[in-house]
Amino acid sequence: MTHAIRFNKTGGPEVLQWETVDVGAPAAGEVAVRHHAVGLNYIDTYHRSGLYPVPLPSGLGLEGAGVVVAVGEGVSDLVPGDRVAYAGGPLGAYSEVRNLPAHRVVKLPASLSFEQGAAMMLQGLTAQYLLRRTYRVQPGDTVLIHAAAGGVGLIACQWAKALGATVIGTVGSDAKAELARAHGCEHPIVYTRENFTERVREITGGAGVPVVYDSIGKDTFMDSLRCLRPLGMMVLFGAASGPVPPFDLGLLNTLGSLFVTRPSIAAYTAKREDLLAMANELFDVVGSGKVRVEINQRYALKDAAQAHRDLEARRTTGSTILLP
Ligand SMILES: NC(=O)c1ccc[n+]([C@@H]2O[C@H](COP(=O)([O-])OP(=O)(O)OC[C@H]3O[C@@H](n4cnc5c(N)ncnc54)[C@H](OP(=O)(O)O)[C@@H]3O)[C@@H](O)[C@H]2O)c1
Numbered sequence: 001m002t003h004a005i006r007f008n009k010t011g012g013p014e015v016l017q018w019e020t021v022d023v024g025a026p027a028a029g030e031v032a033v034r035h036h037a038v039g040l041n042y043i044d045t046y047h048r049s050g051l052y053p054v055p056l057p058s059g060l061g062l063e064g065a066g067v068v069v070a071v072g073e074g075v076s077d078l079v080p081g082d083r084v085a086y087a088g089g090p091l092g093a094y095s096e097v098r099n100l101p102a103h104r105v106v107k108l109p110a111s112l113s114f115e116q117g118a119a120m121m122l123q124g125l126t127a128q129y130l131l132r133r134t135y136r137v138q139p140g141d142t143v144l145i146h147a148a149a150g151g152v153g154l155i156a157c158q159w160a161k162a163l164g165a166t167v168i169g170t171v172g173s174d175a176k177a178e179l180a181r182a183h184g185c186e187h188p189i190v191y192t193r194e195n196f197t198e199r200v201r202e203i204t205g206g207a208g209v210p211v212v213y214d215s216i217g218k219d220t221f222m223d224s225l226r227c228l229r230p231l232g233m234m235v236l237f238g239a240a241s242g243p244v245p246p247f248d249l250g251l252l253n254t255l256g257s258l259f260v261t262r263p264s265i266a267a268y269t270a271k272r273e274d275l276l277a278m279a280n281e282l283f284d285v286v287g288s289g290k291v292r293v294e295i296n297q298r299y300a301l302k303d304a305a306q307a308h309r310d311l312e313a314r315r316t317t318g319s320t321i322l323l324p
Helices: 043-047 114-134 150-164 176-181 194-204 221-225 251-253 272-287 303-310
Strands: 002-007 019-023 030-040 062-069 083-087 099-102 104-105 143-144 166-171 186-188 209-214 228-236 260-262 293-300 321-322
Touching: 002 221, 002 228, 002 303, 030 083, 030 114, 043 303, 062 114, 062 272, 104 272, 114 150, 114 228, 114 272, 114 293, 143 150, 143 321, 150 166, 150 176, 150 186, 166 176, 166 194, 176 186, 186 194, 209 221, 221 228, 251 293, 293 303, 303 321
Parallel strands: 143 166, 143 209, 166 186, 209 228, 228 260, 293 321
Antiparallel strands: 002 019, 030 062, 030 099, 030 321, 062 083, 083 104
């Protein structure tokens, strides 16, 4: 028997329970992984609260790193003892040991620790597809990244800078502004105090930016559209302040033939070859030192509820891991 965080009903962090579970042997096509570290992500709060409905009772969490302890029938490219990490797949990463489909798992390079693996797979692969595929950042671009001091934010700021972009980032406090600045964000804006649309117009000499990466949602979406230059790309990839309500598509015309997309890591990593190529690019950019993965909070896995409280109260910066 091992332990896992599970929940029987949606709600606040208090619904998360530390339970004894019987994992069983991996099924065909699965591997069993003993976690050394588990990643905390904002999406975990959407699953817990019911914003993204899941069948209950359920496990939680989409990201972890550890060692393969058993493989199911038909798994040929992984063996017990392999160091691995993953992002996505069925919920259940908040656990000591779990089974998951082998095709979701990648081998972790020897140069990367389990903690780094658990901290960066989901947020780093997200930064990869946002900057390299959704809107391909070009040298000389000026881009706007919301929640610049967060998990995705710190990785995306560094990566965008490494690609030759000038980064404007929004943050909730002066301390976060300094942190973002130290990670490649040349123009941090404290959006709880400053009007970020006006600041973006000032910084870009009135031109606007070619892309906004917006994970805040309801509170920032409309103003984000007004930061774009004509034919600009609005990338709405999260809802930390709540989901964006329906809006008049005619606005995209009047603001300059804008594009809007609502991407998810699940779609971008659905094909195994894409997942592997994305992971390799992430491992390269971290291995080269261009992107540092900042693990600024660590919690015992059984204290996941407190980690959720801190994340939702905007008390965290960078990445957070849970330790079994
Ligand atoms: N679509 C995808 O594929 C994908 C994948 C990964 C993550 N995401 C999204 O990306 C976002 C960032 O994820 P993360 O795990 O790296 O989290 P995070 O950015 O570390 O934490 C969320 C941050 O959002 C900001 N925020 C602004 N308004 C908020 C509000 N009303 N309530 C709470 N936070 C608020 C806070 O920063 P400030 O205090 O600086 O404002 C907070 O620290 C999330 O929205 C997540 O859902 C999407």
